[in-house]
Amino acid sequence: MAFTGTFEHNLDAKNRLTIPSKFRTALSGGVYLTRGVEKCISLYPSETYEEMAQAALAGINPLSTQGRELRRVLYASALETELDSAGRVMLGPKFLEHAGIGREVVITGVGECLELWDRSAWEAYDTDLAARAPDLTESLGHPA
Template sequence: MTFRGLNEHSLDSKDRITVPAQYRASFADGIVLMKGVERCVEVWPAKAAEEMEATTLGRLNPMSRDARRIQRRFFAHSESVELDSAGRVRLSRQLIEHARLDGRCIVSGMGSRLEIWSPDEWFSEDEENEQLTPELTESIAAIQQPASPGGE
């Protein structure tokens, strides 16, 4: 499944957030919560997180201090969790503080994962992204080879 769109949600008094119903089946095998690079919480289906970790973080050279630092940043600050019977997931205090969550939340689709943002952080990031879109599009086009029409 590809995660798309924006949804507004709230943290309840037990620091739980309801996962949008259309996405719950994607999390049947578990969820990995991670500190986002920006001030958000990344919500990965367990299998997608394992694949991402194996193909990116797991391939870094353990003899490199920078590699160890980035691995530590992601692995030490991630948690494996399950949806409860009501389709909610509990966020740790560490993740809530990182994302500056306080009540209302924005859940953003990011293709392979979801992100949870405070509204203030989301709108600030989204505004900056809007301004940078032409520049980012050109930069990414320069480093990514387009797929051939036949998929070869």
């Protein structure tokens, strides 16, 4: 399943985020929360994250500096968890701090995972991305 679309939600008082119902079946086997490269939180189905991490580490010497650092990037900040019976996921303080998320959250589908953004940060990023999209697609060899 490709995760697509953009949804606006609010955290509840216990920092739980309700995941859109159309994604819950795909996430029923558990999820990984990770710090996004940008100021967001990535939410992967467990199997997808495990496969992605293994593929990223394939062929890299685990004793090399880069191998050790990549393992830390992939595993030290990742949290394996699951959706509760109401389709919510708990977001811990370190994840919220990394993403600068207050109460208003945007959930964006980015193919293999969902990204969780602070609403105002997403709006600024999305505006910038839309302006850069023609140049981005052209630089990748796709016509605008």
